[in-house]
Amino acid sequence: VLGRVVNGPQDIAAIAADVAYNSMDVLQAAHTWSGIEMALWDLLGKARGEPVWRLLGYPASHPKTPYASLLFGDSAQETLARGQDALRRGFKAAKFGWGPIGRGTPAQDADHFFAAREALGPDGILLVDVGQIFGEDLARASARLGALEQARALWLEEPFNAHALQQYGELAKRCKSVKLAGGEGAHNAAMAEHLIDYGGIGFVQIDCGRIGGIGPAKQVADYALARGVTYVNHTFTSHLALSASLQPYAGLAEYTICEYPAAPKALAVAMTQNHLTPDAMGLVRAPAAPGLGMEISA
Numbered sequence: 001v002l003g004r005v006v007n008g009p010q011d012i013a014a015i016a017a018d019v020a021y022n023s024m025d026v027l028q029a030a031h032t033w034s035g036i037e038m039a040l041w042d043l044l045g046k047a048r049g050e051p052v053w054r055l056l057g058y059p060a061s062h063p064k065t066p067y068a069s070l071l072f073g074d075s076a077q078e079t080l081a082r083g084q085d086a087l088r089r090g091f092k093a094a095k096f097g098w099g100p101i102g103r104g105t106p107a108q109d110a111d112h113f114f115a116a117r118e119a120l121g122p123d124g125i126l127l128v129d130v131g132q133i134f135g136e137d138l139a140r141a142s143a144r145l146g147a148l149e150q151a152r153a154l155w156l157e158e159p160f161n162a163h164a165l166q167q168y169g170e171l172a173k174r175c176k177s178v179k180l181a182g183g184e185g186a187h188n189a190a191m192a193e194h195l196i197d198y199g200g201i202g203f204v205q206i207d208c209g210r211i212g213g214i215g216p217a218k219q220v221a222d223y224a225l226a227r228g229v230t231y232v233n234h235t236f237t238s239h240l241a242l243s244a245s246l247q248p249y250a251g252l253a254e255y256t257i258c259e260y261p262a263a264p265k266a267l268a269v270a271m272t273q274n275h276l277t278p279d280a281m282g283l284v285r286a287p288a289a290p291g292l293g294m295e296i297s298a
Contacts, residue, residue, distance in 0.1 A: 001036055009055055012040050013215055020188070020212070030187045030212055037213025038244045038292070045291035051247075053286050056218050058251020063283035065093055066260030067127060069236045072099030076111040083119025086262065090282050093257060094120060097129030097157070102140065110147035117151040125257070127181075129157035136164045141171055148178045155181040155203050162186070165198040172200025181205055184234040189216040189223070196229050205259075207234040208244050217248035221255075231255050238268035239275045242284075243292040246276075250286035258284065273297050 004015050016037060023029030041052045053061050068086040073079040079096060086094045096116045101109050117126055128148060134141040141159040148156055156178055160167045162185030172180050179202025186192040187210055195201050204224050206217045221231040231252065233245035236259060249255045260278075261268065269275070273295040276284050287293025 001033075006040055006044055008044070009215070012037060012044070012213075015040075016212060016215060027187055031210060034209045034211065034213045037215060038208060041214050041244075041247070042291035042294075049290050051286065051288055051290060052214060052244075052292055053247045053250035056214070056247065056251070061246075061250040061286045061288060062253040062256075063279070063281070063285045064246065064258035065125070065256055065282070066258050066262075066278055066284050067091065067093035067095050067125065068262035069095050069097065069129075069259055070262065072096045072101055072112050072116075074100065076115040079112045080115040080119045083116050083124075087120060087124065089262075090278065091260075091262065092123075092282055093125030093127065095127035095129055095157070095259070098131045098133075101128075101130050102133030102144075106143040106147065109144055110151075113144075113147050113151040113153065117153075126151060126153045127155055127157065128153045129181075130159055132158045132161050134159050135161055136167050138167050138170055141167070142174055145171075145174060145176075145178065149176055153178050155179050157181040157203075157205070158184070162191070162195075165194060168195065168199030168201060172202075179203060181232070183220070184210065186211050186220075188212060189219045192220045193223050196224060196227055201229065203230045203232050205232045205234040206245075206248070208248070209235075209241060214244060214247050217245075221249045221252060225252060225254065230257075233258050235259055236261050236264075238264060238271050240272050240292065240294050240296070242276055243287060243294050246284075246286040247292070260284065270297055 019033045045052045068091040070082050181203035183192045183204040184207045208217050224231045231249045235241045235245040
């Protein structure tokens with residue numbers, strides 16, 4: 001990377017190709033390069049006086065509905081309280097994840113799903129993330145589908161390990177109203193595309209900090225759009241990461257939901273002087289300022 005010249009998006013792509021070839025499948029390289037790649041887009045945008053989304057070819061940055069990322073409580077009552085708090089804070093959507101889900105019985109998990117739905121009300125967008133808890137166990141995951149659909153969950157996120165394409169595909173066939181979501185574990189565009197083609201997911205969630213940066217994330221967004229799959233960002237840390245994660249699909253009006261750091265660490269908040277706060281309609285969008293549009297704190 002050092003000593004390379006960056007005059008346009010094609011130069012960032014060329015460096016990415018060299019990094020991928022020289023490191024093969026060493027994941028530390030993909031993660032490290034992801035941070036460098038996002039920084040290069042920020043620098044290029046600031047040098048040209050253009051936001052990154054415009055450098056990607058989008059004429060406009062469309063608003064997204066942010067969802068609060070929450071953990072399931074230890075009890076259904078605690079899950080209810082956390083969802084009610086998110087609603088009071090103005091969120092119209094919330095994702096409940098991890099916690100006790102998958103560690104007890106399907107009936108116990110159902111209590112949490114119903115509590116989350118009660119908290120958000122009939123019009124709230126309910127998302128469920130089980131953090132790969134079922135490994136490759138199709139039967140255990142299938143046992144939760146009825147309650148998820150009764151609770152009107154929009155998606156079931158990461159029921160299996162990222163590589164379990166067969167299990168994803170089989171579970172997708174058993175889904176009725178709920179769709180599968182996944183992709184944050186993708187370390188390159190091909191992994192995400194395989195989840196779409198063979199895993200049958202309805203939502204592909206890409207983390208720019210893992211897939212190799214903004215360029216490959218945009219490639220996945222385009223791939224998903226052509227196949228009727230909804231692209232969603234994956235980020236829950238800082239507003240700097242949030243801005244980077246919004247760029248690959250900022251100009252796609254069809255994709256209207258985004259993950260939002262609802263409970264960031266103090267360091268993550270202090271990292272930037274400005275923040276992407278929801279507007280009067282409760283929506284957020286990628287900044288129109290040059291680069292990523294974020295000012296790093298000194």
